[in-house]
Amino acid sequence: xxxxxxxxxxxxxxxxxxxxSCAVSGRTYTMGWFRQAxxxxxxxxxxxxxSGSTYLADSVQGRFTISKxxxxxxxxxxxxxxxxxxxxxxxxxxxxxxxxxxxxxxQVRYDYWGQGTQVTVxx
Numbered sequence: 001x002x003x004x005x006x007x008x009x010x011x012x013x014x015x016x017x018x019x020x021s022c023a024v025s026g027r028t029y030t031m032g033w034f035r036q037a038x039x040x041x042x043x044x045x046x047x048x049x050x051s052g053s054t055y056l057a058d059s060v061q062g063r064f065t066i067s068k069x070x071x072x073x074x075x076x077x078x079x080x081x082x083x084x085x086x087x088x089x090x091x092x093x094x095x096x097x098x099x100x101x102x103x104x105x106x107q108v109r110y111d112y113w114g115q116g117t118q119v120t121v122x123x
Contacts, residue, residue, distance in 0.1 A: 004022055006115065010119070021075070026112075044105045046065075048066045
């Protein structure tokens, strides 16, 4: 059984930085960070494959970085130059199968989800 526990959310001023962590227990392959703002759909923010390939949504390119530490079984989302529109609940998600082709966006591929962590960016 896979368990994902996010941490690192909080309140930050526009232009500031936060680093989210997702502690992973169990075997996983591609990992993703998603976010959901009030009244909006949940969307992909970033993904990292089992081999280390990464994906970033256009809206966060140049500001966010996804990484992982296999020794610590932890996936990170470093967020910089935060904007009020980044305000959302951020979720860590995991794929439990290894696919021939990576797909970070398709939420149906993610079998496990964390409980979410709130990120609030004030203007």
